[in-house]
Amino acid sequence: MSEHHITPLKTYLAVAGTLFFLTAVTVWVSYFDFGSFNIIIAMGVATMKASIVALFFMHLLWDDKKNLTMFVMSLMFLGIFITVTLLDTGFRGGVNSEVEYPINNRATFYDSLPLTDTHGHPVDEHSADQHGEDEDHH
Amino acid sequence: MAENQKQNYLTHPKGIMSWLLTLDHKRIGLMYLFGGIIFFFLGGVLALGMRLELAAPGNDFVSNDTYNNMYTLHGAIMIFLFIIPAIPGALGNILLPLMLGAKDVAFPRLNLASFYIYTIGALFVMYTIISGGVDTGWTFYTPYSTTSTSNVIPMTMGIFVIGFSSILTGLNFIATIHKMRIPGLTWYKLPLFVWALYGTSLVQITATPVIAITMVLLILERLLGIGIFDPALGGDPVLYQHFFWFYSHPAVYIMILPAFGIISEIIPVHSRKKVWGYKFIAFSTLSIAFIGFLVWGHHMFTSGQSVFSQIVFSFITYFVGIPTGVKIFSWMLTMYKGQVSFTPPMLYALSFLFLFTIGGLTGIFLGAVALDIHLHDTYFVVAHFHYVMQGGTIIAFLGGLHHWWPKSMGTMYNQTVASICCLGVFLGFNGTFFPQFLLGLRGMPRRYATYDQQFAELHNYSSFWSGILGLSIFISIMNLLWSLRKNNKLDPGTNPWGGMTLEWTHTTSPPHPHNFEEEPVLEHGPYDYDKVIVEPTFKK
Ligand SMILES: [Cu+2]
Numbered sequence: 001m002s003e004h005h006i007t008p009l010k011t012y013l014a015v016a017g018t019l020f021f022l023t024a025v026t027v028w029v030s031y032f033d034f035g036s037f038n039i040i041i042a043m044g045v046a047t048m049k050a051s052i053v054a055l056f057f058m059h060l061l062w063d064d065k066k067n068l069t070m071f072v073m074s075l076m077f078l079g080i081f082i083t084v085t086l087l088d089t090g091f092r093g094g095v096n097s098e099v100e101y102p103i104n105n106r107a108t109f110y111d112s113l114p115l116t117d118t119h120g121h122p123v124d125e126h127s128a129d130q131h132g133e134d135e136d137h138h
Numbered sequence: 139m140a141e142n143q144k145q146n147y148l149t150h151p152k153g154i155m156s157w158l159l160t161l162d163h164k165r166i167g168l169m170y171l172f173g174g175i176i177f178f179f180l181g182g183v184l185a186l187g188m189r190l191e192l193a194a195p196g197n198d199f200v201s202n203d204t205y206n207n208m209y210t211l212h213g214a215i216m217i218f219l220f221i222i223p224a225i226p227g228a229l230g231n232i233l234l235p236l237m238l239g240a241k242d243v244a245f246p247r248l249n250l251a252s253f254y255i256y257t258i259g260a261l262f263v264m265y266t267i268i269s270g271g272v273d274t275g276w277t278f279y280t281p282y283s284t285t286s287t288s289n290v291i292p293m294t295m296g297i298f299v300i301g302f303s304s305i306l307t308g309l310n311f312i313a314t315i316h317k318m319r320i321p322g323l324t325w326y327k328l329p330l331f332v333w334a335l336y337g338t339s340l341v342q343i344t345a346t347p348v349i350a351i352t353m354v355l356l357i358l359e360r361l362l363g364i365g366i367f368d369p370a371l372g373g374d375p376v377l378y379q380h381f382f383w384f385y386s387h388p389a390v391y392i393m394i395l396p397a398f399g400i401i402s403e404i405i406p407v408h409s410r411k412k413v414w415g416y417k418f419i420a421f422s423t424l425s426i427a428f429i430g431f432l433v434w435g436h437h438m439f440t441s442g443q444s445v446f447s448q449i450v451f452s453f454i455t456y457f458v459g460i461p462t463g464v465k466i467f468s469w470m471l472t473m474y475k476g477q478v479s480f481t482p483p484m485l486y487a488l489s490f491l492f493l494f495t496i497g498g499l500t501g502i503f504l505g506a507v508a509l510d511i512h513l514h515d516t517y518f519v520v521a522h523f524h525y526v527m528q529g530g531t532i533i534a535f536l537g538g539l540h541h542w543w544p545k546s547m548g549t550m551y552n553q554t555v556a557s558i559c560c561l562g563v564f565l566g567f568n569g570t571f572f573p574q575f576l577l578g579l580r581g582m583p584r585r586y587a588t589y590d591q592q593f594a595e596l597h598n599y600s601s602f603w604s605g606i607l608g609l610s611i612f613i614s615i616m617n618l619l620w621s622l623r624k625n626n627k628l629d630p631g632t633n634p635w636g637g638m639t640l641e642w643t644h645t646t647s648p649p650h651p652h653n654f655e656e657e658p659v660l661e662h663g664p665y666d667y668d669k670v671i672v673e674p675t676f677k678k
Contacts, residue, residue, distance in 0.1 A: 066316070077344050080431055084447070085380045088435070091444035099442060 005062035015056045022049050146548065146630070146648040161246035164546065164649060166253050167231030173253075173260065174224035175615065177215050178532075184212040186608050189570070193601035195589050205587035206273035207288070211266075213276030214293065218300050219263060221531055222389065223256055225396035226307055226342075229538050230335050232546050234311060236641035236649060237329045239320035239658040244313035248306055255303040262296030275585060277386070280367035280378040284359050291360060294353040301350040304392070308342030311335050320640075322660040329639045329664040330419050334399025337423040341388045341395070341430065349385035352378070376441050383434035391430040393527060395423055397494075397534030398465060401487050404541050405469050406665045407637045408484035409476030413665040415468040422461035429458050439510045448507050455505035462498055466491065481635065482556035486537025489564045493529025497522060500575070515585075518578025521571045529567055536563070536614065543618055544634050545641055548648040550676070551621040559617065562610030569603025628676075636674035639664045643672065 026045050034041060055061040060068050093100025147164045157165055188208050191199040200208065231249065235242050243249050266272055272293045274283040283290050315336050319328075355366050356378070365371025367378045398419075406413040413419065435443060435451030469491060478484065500522040504510050513519060544550050573596040582593045589597065628634075630646035641649070644658040662670045 074344065077431060081348070081380075081384050084432065084435070084450075085377070087447040087450055088376065088380065088443040089374070091446040092442075094445040 005059060011056060015052055018052060019049055145651060146646060147651045148648050150651050161250055162651065163231050163235050163243050163249060166249050167228050169253055170223060170227035170231060174220050174228055177219040181212050181216040181220060182608055184208050186604060188212065189601040189604040191587055192597050194598065195591055195594055197588055202587045203273065207271035209585055210272050210275050217276060218297050219260055221393045221527060222304060225535055226335060226338055229542065230311065230396060233542065233641060234314060234332065234335055235318065236645065236653055237332055237639055238318050239323060239640050239654065240318035241652050243310050244317055245310050248310050252303045252306040256300055259296045259300030259303065262292050262299060266293040266296065277382060278356060280375045283356060284368060291357055294356055298350050298353040301346045304342050305346045308339035311339040320658060320660060327663050330402035331399035333420045333423050334395050337427040338392055338395045341392050341427050345385045345388035348381060352381040376443055379438050379441050383437045387434040388430045391427055393531045397531040398423065400534045400538035401469060401490055404483045404487040404537055405472050407635050408481055409473045409478045410667050411472055411476030412668045414471035418464050419468050422464045425461045426458060433458060436505050439507050440514045452505055452507045456502065459502055466495060482553055482560055483537045483541035485557055485560040486533055486540065489560065490530060490533045490537065493525055493533060493567065497525030497529050500525065513578055515583055516578035517574040517582045517584055520584050521574035521578060524571045544628060544632060545647045547622060548628050549621040549626050550628055550634065551617050555617045556614060559610045559614035562606055566603050566607025566610050570600050570607050573600045632675055634674055634676045636672045638662065638666060638672050
């Protein structure tokens, strides 16, 4: 096949720098509450980092394009899975309104931890109880 | 040279270790065949046991709990241990390199590893059976599967492990098809069975990881109580069904696409006619593989998913009918004005056309939301998927087995017995499953060990014919094995059906240990019956 590509050290360092920068971005955005966009932003940054690793460190950029096609296809199928499933979870309650929202929005794992707000400051149990239902509207 | 001609992969090298550690794709294929047939037998015995229980209303043969175990194991064994691995693992392994003119698959060691991974998965399943079984149904729906006290974990572990065998086989076949073709064997000169294996492999590597992760999530939820599927823990039980069917609908195509490939080989050879619409058949395989990823929600019309996604899934499901119809018409036009000979493989192929069409069309009924809400979880669904899985895949598998048996084993079975058995399978199958359509329409629910008196007559009829079906399949397999007796060898140059693909024209029956004595040179396309005459030769 095509001759082996040798990546200059400078590229590796630049990629590593970008990865560190994006890690800092992840930490930084965690201090802001974007509501339901929290997960989208976090996953977006993570996907960017994973793609950079695959393209440069794993040489997909210079490899046979068939390998890149396979990689992109797997992302595409993941995209299909998530978006089409959202057509269900995003539109529940059309007939029976009681199934529109989940019973419990948080994993029970969090029940064992002391309640905090999105910045990690402890929250008074009593007042949290009153707002327990609408965490998304802070 | 004379010494060399006597050598074939079955007898050379010798010894049990030469089989267990073999890297020869043909031997690995035979080991898959052996494993597959054992589980086919086991699944079949469970099926007949269920039919016995259902021959009359009331619990006269097994208890409700035993019945729950039986249908779960029947489904899981037939699907995960027989149908999914059987055609690609057995026939695909034996034939793919031969059809490409290659010495072996791209990664022979990985191929052997896939077989052993399959064996390990099978051991998990055997453990499940011995330690008391599992009663969730082969779909392992939550919340029952996370709360049932039966052995859900070893069973799902088994399926997790077998998944990797499937992924690695798919990967191996894709690499083989891309890299191991002889010069001149371009994509449009590939036998259609190779196209079918290619489409199957793509589905295997893209969908199977999802069932693996689903099983892991299920096990984690059972063991650690993390909230993924349990609403009380913040999960969503319908999410499990999304995960499960995102794999399991494409898995229907993992099961049926190789069957399409077999039919695409049998029909032109036994009609002595060039295949009609080669590119139509080839590309319909790929489009079925792709559309298959967009329709999974049609299994969930009564699960509480949103009405919006029900409409979307129902609409997209109809599109599967188009490429499937294209194939059926291409096969019929291939036979049109051909010299059709009613050999055992061809009889199976003709049965396939009839049965699969019924299976496919009733699938379109069930894809319609309004009708499915009425028919969901009734015997109509049971009859539908048996027409697809058994009437489609298993019939094609038996046809392929009879077609390539002289090639892979170098012996010829009794063709009269084989033809009678094929008729028995056809009649027994319709007798067993057609009444189930009627039962379903009248409201008989699936997965019950007993039923109301009004269903008794049809159930009884179904049970009677299931005996004929089981017996016919058993005799046809015995007929194949009986051909392996001493002094029944065919001449190594035999080409009994006059096949034109490389495995028939360029190697002996059974093939040389390295497939071809020298690299074959391509002389004609796979189905050029209009240009070249390849006479069937049959001598002992
Ligand atoms: Cu489906």
